[in-house]
Amino acid sequence: MTKDVLLSDKRQRIIEAAVKVFSSKGFHEAKVEEIAQIADVGKGTVYEYFSSKVELFQEILRSGMEFYNKNITEQLSASISATEKLKQVARLHLRFILEYKDLAKVTMTEHAHFGREFRSWLMKMREEKFAAIENIIKSGIDRGEIRNEVNSRAAAMVFTGMMGGLVGPAVFGDEGVQNLEDTLEQMLEILLKGLLANP
Numbered sequence: 001m002t003k004d005v006l007l008s009d010k011r012q013r014i015i016e017a018a019v020k021v022f023s024s025k026g027f028h029e030a031k032v033e034e035i036a037q038i039a040d041v042g043k044g045t046v047y048e049y050f051s052s053k054v055e056l057f058q059e060i061l062r063s064g065m066e067f068y069n070k071n072i073t074e075q076l077s078a079s080i081s082a083t084e085k086l087k088q089v090a091r092l093h094l095r096f097i098l099e100y101k102d103l104a105k106v107t108m109t110e111h112a113h114f115g116r117e118f119r120s121w122l123m124k125m126r127e128e129k130f131a132a133i134e135n136i137i138k139s140g141i142d143r144g145e146i147r148n149e150v151n152s153r154a155a156a157m158v159f160t161g162m163m164g165g166l167v168g169p170a171v172f173g174d175e176g177v178q179n180l181e182d183t184l185e186q187m188l189e190i191l192l193k194g195l196l197a198n199p
Contacts, residue, residue, distance in 0.1 A: 011049050013039040015063060018056050023102035026109065027057060057106075058118050064103045065125045068096055076132055082140030083192055086159065089133065093163045094184050097170045104171045133159055137195070146195045155195060162187050 017038035021030045032053055036043045050056035075088045097104050134156035140146035146155075166184060169175050175183075 010039070010041055010045060014041060014046055014049060014056070015060055019060055019102045019106065022057060022060065023105045027053075032056075054115070058115070060103065061107055061118075061122070064100060064107070065122065069125060069129060071096065072129060072132060076136065082136050082143065082145050083196065085136045086133070086192070087188055089136070090159075090163055090184060090188055091181075094166055094170065094180060097167055098177060098180070101171055104167060108167065108171065130156055130160055140195070144197055147197050150195055159191065162191060 014035065017035045018030075020038060021035050025031075025034075030053065032046050033043050035056075036046050039046070046056070050059060071092055072089060075092055076085060078085065078088070080088070134152050137146060137150070137152040137155045137159075141148055141150060141152065165187075166180065169183075170180055
């Protein structure tokens with residue numbers, strides 16, 4: 001194993017350990033010592049990669065958002081209908097939240113610790129996701145799948161609101177995965193019936 005691989009492995013272990021500690025303890029109660037212990041590295045090693053607890057916290061969210069957006073982009077490049085793309089994006093969103101529940105919890109509960117620059121970056125990521133969804137809807141209108149009179153921006157807002165509505169129950173609720181997936185399918189059916197030219 002090369003030195004670069006070992007360094008990358010340590011960094012990843014630190015990030016994964018930090019997600020667990022931040023999600024269970026919150027930002028203020030989280031201790032770098034505990035993160036280091038779970039990651040099986042020295043406390044000093046953590047500071048070799050991250051200058052502060054705030055930087056480590058922000059890197060967790062940055063990594064998660066970039067991974068999420070990368071997966072969304074891959075879905076959007078598929079040669080399928082606009083409505084199928086919307087379904088795939090919504091399903092991916094739910095799967096991501098369920099798989100990375102700790103990360104979602106940290107994002108929802110600890111956002112007060114975002115600096116101005118980081119908040120701007122986070123807003124940019126969200127705007128990119130919103131623009132991608134709006135573009136799907138616009139393409140559906142252009143291809144006659146979605147009613148011509150539909151306002152693409154308003155429809156994108158409804159769609160992102162629908163996805164956001166699943167985060168709380170998925171992260172903090174005790175509903176099973178199957179119930180959440182069934183709820184999502186019902187929400188998609190309701191939404192798409194309002195959009196489709198020929199429902």
